[in-house]
Amino acid sequence: MDAVIRHLKENEQKWVDRLAECVSIASISGSPDHRDECIRQMHETEKMLQTLGATTEMVDIGTQKMHDGVTRPLPPVILGKLGEDPKKKTLLIYGHMDVQPALITDGWDTDPFVLTEKDGKMFGRGSTDDKGPVLGWLNVIESYQKTNTEIPINIKFCLEGMEESGSVNLEGVVRGRPDFFETNVDWVCISDNYFLGKSKPCVTYGLRGQMYFYVEITCAKQDLHSGVFGGSVHEATVELAHIISALVEPNGKIKVPGVMDQVDPATDEEMETYKNIDFNIEDFRGYLNAAKLTEDNKADLLMRRWRFPTLSFHGIQGAFAEPGEKTVIPGKVIGKFSIRLVPSMTFDHVENAVVSHVQKIHESLGTQNEVKCYLAKKPGRPWKAETDTPNFQAAIKAVTDVWGVAPDLTREGGSIPITLVFEEVTKKSVLLLPMGSCDDGAHSQNEKLNRINYTKGMEVFANYIDLLGKE
Amino acid sequence: MDAVIRHLKENEQKWVDRLAECVSIASISGSPDHRDECIRQMHETEKMLQTLGATTEMVDIGTQKMHDGVTRPLPPVILGKLGEDPKKKTLLIYGHMDVQPALITDGWDTDPFVLTEKDGKMFGRGSTDDKGPVLGWLNVIESYQKTNTEIPINIKFCLEGMEESGSVNLEGVVRGRPDFFETNVDWVCISDNYFLGKSKPCVTYGLRGQMYFYVEITCAKQDLHSGVFGGSVHEATVELAHIISALVEPNGKIKVPGVMDQVDPATDEEMETYKNIDFNIEDFRGYLNAAKLTEDNKADLLMRRWRFPTLSFHGIQGAFAEPGEKTVIPGKVIGKFSIRLVPSMTFDHVENAVVSHVQKIHESLGTQNEVKCYLAKKPGRPWKAETDTPNFQAAIKAVTDVWGVAPDLTREGGSIPITLVFEEVTKKSVLLLPMGSCDDGAHSQNEKLNRINYTKGMEVFANYIDLLGKE
Numbered sequence: 001m002d003a004v005i006r007h008l009k010e011n012e013q014k015w016v017d018r019l020a021e022c023v024s025i026a027s028i029s030g031s032p033d034h035r036d037e038c039i040r041q042m043h044e045t046e047k048m049l050q051t052l053g054a055t056t057e058m059v060d061i062g063t064q065k066m067h068d069g070v071t072r073p074l075p076p077v078i079l080g081k082l083g084e085d086p087k088k089k090t091l092l093i094y095g096h097m098d099v100q101p102a103l104i105t106d107g108w109d110t111d112p113f114v115l116t117e118k119d120g121k122m123f124g125r126g127s128t129d130d131k132g133p134v135l136g137w138l139n140v141i142e143s144y145q146k147t148n149t150e151i152p153i154n155i156k157f158c159l160e161g162m163e164e165s166g167s168v169n170l171e172g173v174v175r176g177r178p179d180f181f182e183t184n185v186d187w188v189c190i191s192d193n194y195f196l197g198k199s200k201p202c203v204t205y206g207l208r209g210q211m212y213f214y215v216e217i218t219c220a221k222q223d224l225h226s227g228v229f230g231g232s233v234h235e236a237t238v239e240l241a242h243i244i245s246a247l248v249e250p251n252g253k254i255k256v257p258g259v260m261d262q263v264d265p266a267t268d269e270e271m272e273t274y275k276n277i278d279f280n281i282e283d284f285r286g287y288l289n290a291a292k293l294t295e296d297n298k299a300d301l302l303m304r305r306w307r308f309p310t311l312s313f314h315g316i317q318g319a320f321a322e323p324g325e326k327t328v329i330p331g332k333v334i335g336k337f338s339i340r341l342v343p344s345m346t347f348d349h350v351e352n353a354v355v356s357h358v359q360k361i362h363e364s365l366g367t368q369n370e371v372k373c374y375l376a377k378k379p380g381r382p383w384k385a386e387t388d389t390p391n392f393q394a395a396i397k398a399v400t401d402v403w404g405v406a407p408d409l410t411r412e413g414g415s416i417p418i419t420l421v422f423e424e425v426t427k428k429s430v431l432l433l434p435m436g437s438c439d440d441g442a443h444s445q446n447e448k449l450n451r452i453n454y455t456k457g458m459e460v461f462a463n464y465i466d467l468l469g470k471e
Numbered sequence: 472m473d474a475v476i477r478h479l480k481e482n483e484q485k486w487v488d489r490l491a492e493c494v495s496i497a498s499i500s501g502s503p504d505h506r507d508e509c510i511r512q513m514h515e516t517e518k519m520l521q522t523l524g525a526t527t528e529m530v531d532i533g534t535q536k537m538h539d540g541v542t543r544p545l546p547p548v549i550l551g552k553l554g555e556d557p558k559k560k561t562l563l564i565y566g567h568m569d570v571q572p573a574l575i576t577d578g579w580d581t582d583p584f585v586l587t588e589k590d591g592k593m594f595g596r597g598s599t600d601d602k603g604p605v606l607g608w609l610n611v612i613e614s615y616q617k618t619n620t621e622i623p624i625n626i627k628f629c630l631e632g633m634e635e636s637g638s639v640n641l642e643g644v645v646r647g648r649p650d651f652f653e654t655n656v657d658w659v660c661i662s663d664n665y666f667l668g669k670s671k672p673c674v675t676y677g678l679r680g681q682m683y684f685y686v687e688i689t690c691a692k693q694d695l696h697s698g699v700f701g702g703s704v705h706e707a708t709v710e711l712a713h714i715i716s717a718l719v720e721p722n723g724k725i726k727v728p729g730v731m732d733q734v735d736p737a738t739d740e741e742m743e744t745y746k747n748i749d750f751n752i753e754d755f756r757g758y759l760n761a762a763k764l765t766e767d768n769k770a771d772l773l774m775r776r777w778r779f780p781t782l783s784f785h786g787i788q789g790a791f792a793e794p795g796e797k798t799v800i801p802g803k804v805i806g807k808f809s810i811r812l813v814p815s816m817t818f819d820h821v822e823n824a825v826v827s828h829v830q831k832i833h834e835s836l837g838t839q840n841e842v843k844c845y846l847a848k849k850p851g852r853p854w855k856a857e858t859d860t861p862n863f864q865a866a867i868k869a870v871t872d873v874w875g876v877a878p879d880l881t882r883e884g885g886s887i888p889i890t891l892v893f894e895e896v897t898k899k900s901v902l903l904l905p906m907g908s909c910d911d912g913a914h915s916q917n918e919k920l921n922r923i924n925y926t927k928g929m930e931v932f933a934n935y936i937d938l939l940g941k942e
Binding site: 208210221222228230231232233234238239240245248250251252288289294304310312314315316319321322323326328329330336338340365366367369377412 | 759840
């Protein structure tokens with residue numbers, strides 16, 4: 001292992017150059033103009049895997065009608081295998097090579113598709129989400145090979161090019177290929193999330209689920225002039241405001257009866273875990289530039305983010321949303337809100353509670369407007385893993401050895417639905433092993449990956465592979 | 472007068488052809504691609520006035536930076552004079568020759584710029600708003616002239632090409648030319664509104680004013696991911712929903728303390744006027760396709776539309792407004808609402824009441840978000856005219872003679888700010904004399920003018936001019 005680590009360190013610039021090359025491909029999965037680049041990125045990634053000796057398969061996942069109305073091929077999913085030694089156990093690694101949109105005019109300080117380093121931060125779209133981590137695995141494998149160090153496990157890759165656009169058709173691939181996913185997988189590792197803070201490493205064992213609701217309100221057959229018709233109708237936007245304010249308080253307290261009933265109570269053991277987590281609530285408040293947070297102590301705020309449901313009101317479709325002053329009474333609006341789910345909330349229970357509460361509020365308002373509340377898309381379940389598995393123990397030890405500090409065990413407030421699918425299909429321990437920091441700005445302007453996160457992250461990966469091999 | 476009316480009837484097809492020619496000019500004032508057409512329309516209109524022997528002046532009102540970033544000339548305002556006989560009194564006529572945008576793909580059944588008649592309805596953009604009425608005046612003057620009937624009054628025209636885009640710089644022209652507007656004007660007539668119903672004519676004596684408010688709420692320095700940050704901050708959209716629901720009930724009841732205080736009480740005399748107005752509340756409900764209106768009897772509903780203030784929530788800038796599901800917590804949103812004002816509400820009183828109420832609600836919510844409530848643009852005052860003036864009496868008699876029924880005296884819920892400016896500058900009686908019907912769809916798809924409204928409307932204009940001449 002020492003040789004592997006030495007090789008990683010000695011070739012640091014090579015890994016940075018490789019990341020720069022990868023960042024230069026604008027593989028924006030959601031953009032019609034960039035779909036070709038996204039597909040090219042998958043083929044370039046396949047080549048890199050093949051260079052390492054992996055056998056690869058490009059799974060065609062069909063076509064997609066994009067928002068410009070044109071149907072284009074979806075980027076293929078790469079299934080790769082490196083080593084099929086029956087005497088070794090197998091790690092399945094997931095990652096994605098597509099990125100969020102980015103324009104310099106969005107407010108980037110540098111060209112988003114030219115990796116630019118400043119003060120140890122490597123700026124560029126995809127640097128941290130998720131090209132850096134994926135290349136990290138490849139660089140580690142190359143270092144094993146170049147130093148003639150035997151890789152003590154078999155490795156499988158599942159790499160997609162549609163993660164930033166809803167992982168279209170990925171679930172079908174995972175469920176539809178038992179030969180690849182159900183058999184000969186012993187552990188699963190996903191590196192596509194972030195440290196809780198800027199510098200202390202984490203291993204992540206939980207994600208919230210999600211249910212996205214529409215509440216559709218019709219007060220007239222068409223938009224109306226607020227001068228001519230104001231005072232005649234029960235305005236849909238106003239009814240929506242009343243309904244939203246009956247769903248949630250500004251402090252985040254959910255007012256839908258029954259929604260909190262299924263939330264697992266916090267055990268003493270769980271409460272204990274929050275104590276040592278490295279999280280400064282005042283730094284966090286400052287980062288958001290929020291005048292006040294919903295909680296004023298660390299444990300309560302972390303619990304709000306990780307282990308309690310939240311209800312967010314995202315906006316209104318059909319109302320006036322542009323700059324300026326339009327005097328419209330929208331005839332029909334769709335309010336959009338979502339609830340983040342935690343164990344042991346169930347879809348049916350939450351859906352019933354929300355829909356019946358909206359209906360009750362609507363009836364109490366006496367408008368006779370047409371009000372429909374319904375799920376907008378397939379909901380995603382929350383995920384919480386046991387951390388006393390050999391997979392977690394290996395990851396925790398790998399991080400501790402490299403960083404000199406035990407990682408915080410964290411949960412994430414967000415959702416990565418494929419995590420659960422991997423767990424269900426493989427029936428093995430799945431963990432999230434983040435490389436980047438909380439301030440990487442994954443979907444924002446000036447996305448970056450710290451050079452130290454990249455280099456240390458690779459050492460963690462190398463170490464983790466080594467430790468898994470000793471299982 | 473009989474000869475004039477006969478000439479009008481005998482030349483009906485000529486007037487329709489003239490309207491068709493005018494509709495074929497796509498004088499969309501708000502569209503960069505159509506600004507040239509809009510200017511051309513003003514020059515064509517000037518030519519028509521000159522053909523009638525009017526002296527005209529094209530007032531340059533400067534340039535405008537349009538929403539494509541390009542600065543273009545504004546269409547000139549036409550000031551025209553027909554007759555300057557010191558022994559005659561003078562009528563000032565206002566109208567506009569620009570139109571709202573229209574595309575066949577918006578859902579028009581016919582080309583919006585080809586006047587197409589079906590079942591007595593002449594479909595085309597601008598047919599009723601406001602090319603039909605403006606041409607009506609010109610056709611009437613031509614009929615006086617062709618029949619060698621002396622026009623018994625002097626006529627002034629103020630015609631603009633920016634009405635559909637905020638009447639940019641018109642007020643400056645009206646206030647800046649006392650030679651034209653302050654002296655030698657005895658009556659003002661505007662034909663740019665509609666019958667209350669489909670068939671019974673009206674003369675209109677009131678308009679509501681308007682105050683447009685922004686309520687700007689900031690909860691974080693940037694948009695946040697609702698998974699990662701949901702539960703941490705006091706979401707701006709949620710606070711907005713609470714504030715809006717504290718401003719107004721879905722039934723339209725304004726909850727801002729003090730806002731109703733200045734509203735003039737309804738006198739018995741006023742209440743009496745509602746009794747005979749031809750307005751079918753059930754037809755109106757059916758036209759809107761609303762399940763239920765805010766009031767269930769005619770007088771109450773008309774009062775809601777004409778003589779009580781309303782508060783409409785138009786939408787949110789900065790929140791998610793597109794189709795689909797975005798899981799954003801907007802960092803900053805601007806809620807937009809407006810209040811329609813009635814006599815004797817004053818700007819200062821209403822602004823203070825609204826701003827202090829919003830601030831009070833915000834404080835009660837305990838969020839410490841940054842909340843600012845302010846007027847978005849210059850407010851417009853309500854207008855209510857005395858109807859016992861010779862101007863109104865002439866209009867009422869003209870309508871009665873032509874239609875065989877006394878017109879309803881109506882108010883409008885909307886605002887035409889230039890009306891008040893004319894009243895202030897001329898210090899004379901201003902009235903609105905509509906030509907079109909309530910279902911003309913002025914700003915909608917399939918805008919139309921009924922042929923009968925056009926022909927009878929011209930007879931009314933001819934008669935009105937004749938009656939004014941007898942004052």
